[in-house]
Amino acid sequence: xxxxxxxxxxxxxxxxxxxxxxxPVRALDGVDLAVAPGEFVSIVGPxxxxxxxxxxxLAGLDPPSAGRILLDGQPAELLGAIGYMxxxxxxxxxxxxxxxxxxxxxxxxVSRREARGRARxxxxxxxxxxxxxxxxxxxxGGMRQRAALLRTFLAGHxxxxxxxxxxxxxxxxxxxxxxxxxxxxxxxxxxxxxxxxDVEEAxxxxxxxxxxxxxxxxxxxxxxxxxxxxxxxxxxxxxxxxADLKARLIALLQRGVEAAA
Amino acid sequence: MKxxxxxxxxxxxxxxxxxxxxxxxxxxxxxxxxxxxxxxxPESSLPAPTEIARAGWEHRDLLIDNTWVTVxxxxxxxALAIALGxxxxxxxxxxxxxxxxxxxxxxxxxxxxxxxxxxxxVIWTGFDLRPKVMVVALVAFFxxxxxxxxxxxxxxxxxxxxxxxxxxxxxxxFRYARLPAALPxxxxxxxxxxxxxxxxxxxGEWVGSSEGLGHxxxxxxxxxxxxxxxxxxxxxxVIGIALFGLVILLERRLLPWYYEGRGANRxxxxxxxxxxxxxARL
Numbered sequence: 223x224x225x226x227x228x229x230x231x232x233x234x235x236x237x238x239x240x241x242x243x244x245x246p247v248r249a250l251d252g253v254d255l256a257v258a259p260g261e262f263v264s265i266v267g268p269x270x271x272x273x274x275x276x277x278x279x280l281a282g283l284d285p286p287s288a289g290r291i292l293l294d295g296q297p298a299e300l301l302g303a304i305g306y307m308x309x310x311x312x313x314x315x316x317x318x319x320x321x322x323x324x325x326x327x328x329x330x331x332v333s334r335r336e337a338r339g340r341a342r343x344x345x346x347x348x349x350x351x352x353x354x355x356x357x358x359x360x361x362x363g364g365m366r367q368r369a370a371l372l373r374t375f376l377a378g379h380x381x382x383x384x385x386x387x388x389x390x391x392x393x394x395x396x397x398x399x400x401x402x403x404x405x406x407x408x409x410x411x412x413x414x415x416x417x418x419x420d421v422e423e424a425x426x427x428x429x430x431x432x433x434x435x436x437x438x439x440x441x442x443x444x445x446x447x448x449x450x451x452x453x454x455x456x457x458x459x460x461x462x463x464x465a466d467l468k469a470r471l472i473a474l475l476q477r478g479v480e481a482a483a
Numbered sequence: 484m485k486x487x488x489x490x491x492x493x494x495x496x497x498x499x500x501x502x503x504x505x506x507x508x509x510x511x512x513x514x515x516x517x518x519x520x521x522x523x524x525p526e527s528s529l530p531a532p533t534e535i536a537r538a539g540w541e542h543r544d545l546l547i548d549n550t551w552v553t554v555x556x557x558x559x560x561x562a563l564a565i566a567l568g569x570x571x572x573x574x575x576x577x578x579x580x581x582x583x584x585x586x587x588x589x590x591x592x593x594x595x596x597x598x599x600x601x602x603x604x605v606i607w608t609g610f611d612l613r614p615k616v617m618v619v620a621l622v623a624f625f626x627x628x629x630x631x632x633x634x635x636x637x638x639x640x641x642x643x644x645x646x647x648x649x650x651x652x653x654x655x656x657f658r659y660a661r662l663p664a665a666l667p668x669x670x671x672x673x674x675x676x677x678x679x680x681x682x683x684x685x686x687g688e689w690v691g692s693s694e695g696l697g698h699x700x701x702x703x704x705x706x707x708x709x710x711x712x713x714x715x716x717x718x719x720x721v722i723g724i725a726l727f728g729l730v731i732l733l734e735r736r737l738l739p740w741y742y743e744g745r746g747a748n749r750x751x752x753x754x755x756x757x758x759x760x761x762x763a764r765l
Contacts, residue, residue, distance in 0.1 A: 301647055301648060302647070302650035306645065306648040308645060312639065312641055312645050314659070314663065315740055316663040326649045329646070330649075357743060359740075
């Protein structure tokens with residue numbers, strides 16, 4: 223690669239001191255990972271495989287026990303430089319949809335007025351037009367996720383970690399949001415690292431998919447998806463290469479689960 | 484209260500929430516009136532409601548003058564209690580060391596019987612406004628402090644982590660997350676404190692005072708002016724209810740998300756919701 227990856231992890235290891243009685247727990251074991259600028263990369267793995275631990279390290283929330291993380295080939299302060307959207311939408315119930323979306327800007331010192339203005343102009347694209355003054359508890363789960371995504375987008379991070387953002391949604395909303403996310407990503411070309419336990423979701427969205435195994439978490443396999451973009455649910459998901467990759471990844475995941483069991 | 488189909492008619496409507504307790508009050512007052520007529524209970528023990536109303540009207544100037552005195556004590560004491568409670572809560576939540584050192588004593592302070600302490604305040608400050616304000620603040624600050632401490636713990640730790648990835652400073656985490664998350668708790672404390680504040684003012688006046696509704700009760704008691712005493716108690720209750728209503732009004736204005744967002748009264752239901760509803764209308 224001529225230009226360095228936007229985000230690179232080398233030999234990331236994380237060990238937690240054991241809880242009462244038990245020895246230390248190794249949650250991650252030598253994870254290597256690289257995401258090129260504007261690339262969409264997914265990590266699939268069973269629950270408890272250390273995906274969230276990995277994201278906490280990449281977001282700069284926790285220090286790794288060993289290994290390092292590089293931004294554009296350089297060690298850098300990650301906290302505040304990487305966008306992080308955890309599984310729960312974590313919208314503030316005391317802020318309207320619009321004010322939640324504008325939070326990141328406001329925390330950066332942008333005036334409330336201007337922050338709201340910038341958030342407002344993005345509402346249609348995020349399917350939130352007309353809901354700016356609603357409280358988060360008054361809108362659907364899909365809207366809440368889009369509002370949380372808008373908050374992450376507006377915070378000005380061009381590298382974003384999305385931790386199972388659609389995990390809690392019903393199947394229909396989920397598919398709708400996957401297609402929507404692809405459109406947004408195609409327009410903005412952010413660098414996205416996406417965690418999911420849904421192989422189909424990972425293949426449909428990503429340029430590359432990493433398969434993680436659990437306890438300790440490590441990357442077992444990486445595949446280039448290689449399906450043409452723009453992707454569409456019908457043509458893409460019925461492509462024989464898609465079915466092929468899906469079968470391979472599922473087989474691998476099942477082996478991992480059995481080995482861990 | 485949705486789906487409460489125990490009765491043939493709806494108890495859900497807002498009108499019923501006002502009408503039902505009002506009707507009950509009328510029934511109780513009527514029975515009371517009837518009792519004073521048919522029994523030979525002396526008026527000095529239990530005056531009839533109509534007699535209480537008459538005496539109250541007759542002495543309205545006396546009642547009004549003393550009402551302002553007591554209201555002033557309550558409002559200043561209540562404000563002091565809020566300041567004290569909130570500042571203590573923030574201090575305790577800002578440092579583990581302060582929490583360890585202060586929190587147990589905060590609880591112990593509630594074991595001290597305030598009426599027993601009140602005379603000491605009088606020794607310190609004399610017979611003016613100050614000892615009453617101090618008693619009010621002393622009884623009212625505790626629920627405010629304890630609820631605020633719980634409230635300042637209530638912010639989702641996940642949200643605070645998210646805010647760090649959004650470059651939020653410690654102050655911003657407080658201002659944008661911890662504080663708003665604490666407000667519903669603060670208001671729970673304020674509602675309890677509102678009731679206690681009135682009790683505190685009466686105690687304060689009993690210990691040493693030359694004016695105020697509490698003082699008036701003592702004077703009327705000596706003069707066996709029972710009907711006017713009842714009228715005074717009525718006014719004290721109205722002050723308490725008004726203060727409670729004020730807190731709820733403020734809560735609705737400051738925390739619209741707490742009411743609209745969750746659908747009215749989610750989190751409070753049944754009688755508590757009705758009390759809130761009635762309080763909000765007063």
